[in-house]
Amino acid sequence: MRQVLEGSMAVSDGVRMVEPHVISAYPITPQTHIVEHLSKMVADGNLKSEFIMVESEHSAASVVLGASACGVRTYTATASQGLIYMEEVIYNIAGMRLPVVLTVANRALSAPINIWNDMQDAMAIRDTGAIMLVAENNQEAYDMHIQAFKIAENPDVMLPVVVNVDGFVLTHTFEIVETIDSIEKVREYLPPLDMKYKLDVDNPYSFGTLGEPSVYMESRYNLYNAMNLSKKVIVEAAREFKNMFGKFHGALIDTYKMDDANTVIIAMGSVIGTIKDAVDELRESGKKIGVLKIRSFRPFPEDEIVSALRNVENIIVMEKAVSPGKGGILSVEIRDTLYKNKMASINVNGYILGLGGRDITPKNIYDLVVRAEREENVDGKFIGLRRLE
Amino acid sequence: MLTKEETHNGIFTMGHTACSGCAQSMSVKLIMEVLGKNTIAATSTGCLEVFSTRYPESSWRIPWIHSLFENSAAVASGIEAALKITGKKDGITVLGQGGDGGTADIGIQALSGMFERNQDILYICYDNGAYMNTGYQRSGLTPLNAYTTTSPSGKESFGNSRPKKYMPEIAMAHRIPYTAVASAGYPLDLQKKVKKAKSIKGAKYLQVDVPCVPGWKYEPRYSVKLAKLAVQTGLYPLFEAEYDKIISVKKISRKVPVEEYLKLQGRFKHLFKDEAGKAEIEKIQNIADENIARYALI
Ligand SMILES: Cc1ncc(C[n+]2csc(CCOP(=O)(O)OP(=O)(O)O)c2C)c(N)n1
Ligand SMILES: [Mg+2]
Numbered sequence: 001m002r003q004v005l006e007g008s009m010a011v012s013d014g015v016r017m018v019e020p021h022v023i024s025a026y027p028i029t030p031q032t033h034i035v036e037h038l039s040k041m042v043a044d045g046n047l048k049s050e051f052i053m054v055e056s057e058h059s060a061a062s063v064v065l066g067a068s069a070c071g072v073r074t075y076t077a078t079a080s081q082g083l084i085y086m087e088e089v090i091y092n093i094a095g096m097r098l099p100v101v102l103t104v105a106n107r108a109l110s111a112p113i114n115i116w117n118d119m120q121d122a123m124a125i126r127d128t129g130a131i132m133l134v135a136e137n138n139q140e141a142y143d144m145h146i147q148a149f150k151i152a153e154n155p156d157v158m159l160p161v162v163v164n165v166d167g168f169v170l171t172h173t174f175e176i177v178e179t180i181d182s183i184e185k186v187r188e189y190l191p192p193l194d195m196k197y198k199l200d201v202d203n204p205y206s207f208g209t210l211g212e213p214s215v216y217m218e219s220r221y222n223l224y225n226a227m228n229l230s231k232k233v234i235v236e237a238a239r240e241f242k243n244m245f246g247k248f249h250g251a252l253i254d255t256y257k258m259d260d261a262n263t264v265i266i267a268m269g270s271v272i273g274t275i276k277d278a279v280d281e282l283r284e285s286g287k288k289i290g291v292l293k294i295r296s297f298r299p300f301p302e303d304e305i306v307s308a309l310r311n312v313e314n315i316i317v318m319e320k321a322v323s324p325g326k327g328g329i330l331s332v333e334i335r336d337t338l339y340k341n342k343m344a345s346i347n348v349n350g351y352i353l354g355l356g357g358r359d360i361t362p363k364n365i366y367d368l369v370v371r372a373e374r375e376e377n378v379d380g381k382f383i384g385l386r387r388l389e
Numbered sequence: 390m391l392t393k394e395e396t397h398n399g400i401f402t403m404g405h406t407a408c409s410g411c412a413q414s415m416s417v418k419l420i421m422e423v424l425g426k427n428t429i430a431a432t433s434t435g436c437l438e439v440f441s442t443r444y445p446e447s448s449w450r451i452p453w454i455h456s457l458f459e460n461s462a463a464v465a466s467g468i469e470a471a472l473k474i475t476g477k478k479d480g481i482t483v484l485g486q487g488g489d490g491g492t493a494d495i496g497i498q499a500l501s502g503m504f505e506r507n508q509d510i511l512y513i514c515y516d517n518g519a520y521m522n523t524g525y526q527r528s529g530l531t532p533l534n535a536y537t538t539t540s541p542s543g544k545e546s547f548g549n550s551r552p553k554k555y556m557p558e559i560a561m562a563h564r565i566p567y568t569a570v571a572s573a574g575y576p577l578d579l580q581k582k583v584k585k586a587k588s589i590k591g592a593k594y595l596q597v598d599v600p601c602v603p604g605w606k607y608e609p610r611y612s613v614k615l616a617k618l619a620v621q622t623g624l625y626p627l628f629e630a631e632y633d634k635i636i637s638v639k640k641i642s643r644k645v646p647v648e649e650y651l652k653l654q655g656r657f658k659h660l661f662k663d664e665a666g667k668a669e670i671e672k673i674q675n676i677a678d679e680n681i682a683r684y685a686l687i
Contacts, residue, residue, distance in 0.1 A: 021471060021474045021475065022467060022470045024466075048474075049474065050473055052466060052506070054463065054466070054502050055499070058460060058463070058499065059460065059462075059463035059498070059502055062460035062464050062466075062467065062499065063463050063464070063470065064467055065456055066431060066454065066463065066464035066465060066466065066467025066470075067468065067471035069464075069467075070429075070468055070471035070472065072471040072474065072475060074467075092456050092457055199454060201427050201428070201429065201481060203452075204426075204450060205452060206442050206447035206452075206453045206454075206455075207454040207455070208455035208456050209442035209443065209455065210438065210439055210442055210443045212444065215444050215445070
């Protein structure tokens with residue numbers, strides 16, 4: 001069915017379709033609408049979930065951890081301060097290999113306190129062992145949540161999946177979304193969760209035991225391998241979704257007008273839409289420019305990036321996050337990928353923009369591309385500052 | 390009170406690495422004899438988790454999970470929710486457990502949330518009066534004037550500067566159906582309370598006084614004796630409450646002066662050096678006397 005849906009509604013409706021047994025959350029802007037919609041669905045009897053409203057994000061993540069260890073499907077959502085408050089538990093969920101799905105309505109981190117969008121929160125949990133997917137628009141947010149459960153619950157993966165959805169820019173914006181009518185078809189795509197190890201009185205196991213130096217490293221190695229294996233699973237989940245529901249937004253990456261491009265903009269999230277508009281205009285003025293969208297930030301799609309960038313001369317990385325004392329974060333990973341693959345001669349310019357909800361317009365992007373033509377090996381340059389620069 | 394099979398149910402079994410004389414491990418065994426195999430336990434980081442589950446070994450013959458230091462009440466909440474939604478809750482006890490630090494300090498927020506939601510969970514706090522697992526640092530349940538490694542005695546200090554917080558009363562303030570205080574020194578009383586807690590639906594809080602050999606610095610053979618003395622002095626009142634009402638107290642049969650209890654423990658040794666120490670012992674006696682009056686222990 002085609003509907004005009006707020007991003008939060010698209011997310012919660014996608015979650016409704018996978019019928020999670022246990023949901024737990026704590027409110028924080030701009031995640032609030034998601035959990036409000038879900039609460040209402042439960043209150044109206046449209047979703048048969050146990051919804052536990054807790055006293056903190058730390059407990060929200062702990063509740064889904066406990067429930068997930070019992071072998072049931074679980075979901076939570078947060079943003080910003082809530083996410084970094086949860087971080088300790090996210091490491092734990094990943095370490096215990098529990099397939100929790102978590103939405104992050106991406107938002108800046110304090111101080112100064114700021115409720116608006118950027119991706120610094122997501123970057124802060126980069127190394128937790130959670131798979132990190134990033135949605136470009138409301139349609140993808142809807143579809144990605146259904147895929148997320150399929151990826152998380154794959155027996156070769158068994159890791160939490162974080163679905164990043166830009167706060168306000170997507171969560172509070174209305175777009176046309178084609179929703180799935182048949183819950184049976186979703187059940188076919190995503191069969192019931194069947195966990196080999198779970199908390200069960202008839203077959204007792206101990207979870208989360210003390211891992212001494214003799215075993216800890218192997219445990220991390222297994223997690224590391226599962227993350228690598230998940231690349232294949234993410235690709236399959238996207239392909240199978242396309243076959244069943246007709247929608248495709250890329251697998252690990254997606255590309256736009258890359259065939260003859262000598263310059264490529266790399267970014268992730270909702271800004272991709274704005275970049276595509278700017279690229280259309282830039283192409284009209286004769287520039288051979290394309291877009292590479294990172295859809296999976298963890299696992300990082302090195303092979304796919306390398307093959308997409310084979311014939312490129314210039315790369316512009318635009319990111320809504322920064323690593324103080326270093327520069328960009330995505331840009332560093334792109335440079336590393338190129339260097340490892342003997343493609344270090346490609347010029348990479350990394351720019352920081354859109355922090356804390358600072359607007360990014362197609363004109364900003366157009367201007368930045370023109371400016372980048374004059375620059376070489378820039379990293380961590382702030383774009384769109386008011387007075388400085 | 391229990392059948393032979395129950396007493397030897399082997400749910401919390403041998404092979405763990407607790408210190409000799411550890412009253413926490415003794416209490417866990419007694420508690421698991423009552424709770425039986427239809428129990429799922431979430432345990433905080435602390436001595437209990439460390440000494441009972443060194444991978445690949447485990448002393449638990451029930452489904453058991455450890456996640457973090459401060460979240461066992463929330464993890465237990467998730468377990469309860471999962472059992473409920475899948476129709477498997479009936480006949481299963483969900484147990485949350487932690488030390489005094491995991492319960493009354495860092496985990497009090499998650500515990501308060503669980504109480505307030507009145508989830509069908511028994512939460513047990515093993516109170517050994519400090520962060521023992523990390524080397525005897527003070528907690529909110531460390532008694533007045535006790536030496537710990539972060540409340541040392543010295544020229545300017547008599548040890549821990551504040552009395553224990555009244556954690557059971559904090560539990561009662563949530564108006565949960567059952568709160569109880571028990572002691573490793575009174576095993577039958579402990580088991581009776583566990584049995585009662587098991588039969589009640591909703592959130593239950595049980596706090597157990599569990600002397601700690603290396604933390605309190607005494608000879609291992611005194612664990613039970615010290616637990617009994619804590620009760621007989623009035624320093625550790627044992628009672629039961631339903632909602633906000635105390636419904637039973639363990640009466641003191643023979644009131645013992647606090648010195649008898651303090652002098653057996655290295656953590657109070659500095660109080661026996663001079664006159665100033667005597668005055669501090671007097672303060673501890675006052676706490677005992679206040680407890681005796683407050684809970685009508687005599
Ligand atoms: C967030 C966090 N802070 C600190 C620690 C370190 N830590 C582990 S166990 C522990 C003390 C446990 O004390 P208690 O809860 O009283 O249990 P006990 O070991 O005394 O039985 C501490 C401080 C931790 N694991 N996690
Ligand atoms: Mg302790």
